[in-house]
Amino acid sequence: MSTSPSSSAQAARDALAVRLSHLRKEAGLTGKALSARCGWHPAKTTRIQKAEASPSDADIRSWCAACGADDQADDLIATARAVDSMYMEWRRLHQGGMRQVQENWYALHEQTRHCRVYLSNVPPGFLQTPAFATALMNQITRFQGTPNDVAEAVAARVARSRFLYEGGHRYVVLLEESVLRYQTADPEAMRGQLRHLLAVMPLASVSLGIIPFTAQRIVWPLEAFYVHDDTMAVVETLTAEIKVTQPRELADYARAFAGLAEMAVYGDAARALIRAAIEALE
Template identity: 35%
Template sequence: MSTDFQHGREALGARLRELRVEAGLDGKALADRLGWQRSKVSRLQNGHQTATENDLAAWAEAVGAPGQAAELKARLRGLESQQRHWRRQLAAGHTPVQDRYVVEYHRTATVRGYETSVVPGLFQTPDYARRLLAQNAELMRSPRDTDAAVQARMRRQEVLYQPGKLFRVLIWEAALHVVVGTGEEMAGQLDRLVGLIGMSTVELGIVPLGARMPITPKHGFWIFDEERVVVETVNTELQYDSADDLALYGRVWDHLAETAAYGAKAHRLIARARSTVAAT
């Protein structure tokens, strides 16, 4: 269990204890009202057990504060976002993280993603990936296992050739102009993107510069099997699985997809970027 998850669970437990005390109840009295074992009350308020939404609703009712149920459930959803700091994830280097992604992508059938400033790892060439992983290792001051991490990232791409998979990915055109490595390496990366157009498992869209955007998201995100959303920040990986969050990110993706260029139009945008970066 991540430290962040446990800290969140303890904070939720502290709030439950506060409500119990405000109601003038001890643990036994509250357990009797709920028809629970006293040990369950103790585990929940000490952060040793994860409450369900039903548990939280029952607790709020039993302490005479049913109006607090919504707040408690919101805290639970925040807890379930499973915030994972990169510094802890990268303590043993990038390879374990990349290996985890390999497993996750193999068990996922449909992915919708959006990136604003970088070509997604799923589509990266070894040269491009090596540059990014080395930069990130320096930034995070994590162990330098770049070669092994690149190999793991390339293994992730095997899913692109598996029947039954579908990767619907949007990239903001600006990401094509961010030069990673040498001009030659960047040109190779853009050629790789062109090669993905038309694949049965890939639906690649480029959101053009200058497009009239119905919405302006502040970051990239990935939706896995319409069951969870993953958002990466500089220091943290966030995961959301509530129905509201999935619907919100789904709407954002749909709006972006309406502005994206596909097929030959996407090819032209990539070629335009290539003609620029190859000269650097």
């Protein structure tokens, strides 16, 4: 990854360095004193505090112990582990096409038992029809200017739908009503996609909620995110995929999801919104 100070990854490195510096200062320690307690050269402390060196798990535990802050070690370690993989630009991920990324998602979903999903733009990949996925991926490929392997990528994306029927997976999906209305594909593909949502709703593995336009907001519309087994959230922006593993941030995404779930409608009320979107197309 780039170490440019303008990158989100570098910003995360800087934030980790600042947190470690604050721990030292709150403990009333100079850099030399902390280095002595940790048993390393003061230059190492300087490099860590300037985000010029990435601390190991052992370094962080030693640092926290020296500052009397052992209770913060796990959170800081999770942050450090996530830094290098947390921010991946889509153009970099798709530099050889989209198929490999879709296969990586397949592996992640295979390992995930409980997945909470919120989307405000399109249905999740594992609920997309081939026609809808093809239209969407063609748009993304054109926008990013990356190699076109859409046919292979669509096959890899649609393959994730198998986990709706096997393996004991559970998907809780929240969609903004706008997802039903955006003309992301041609009318025929959109109708097929909306009918597919109706078809999967009875599955025991799926809970599908729709947040109506008229819902009183207690959480504002957000970027798309997937929470995998409370261990990682994957957030999708226009330019990048962001992996969140820090416990306090995961707690924020879980809290946001709970608020969004309160605004959603389910069952017959959700079906009515989907059918209304189909009727609008016809």
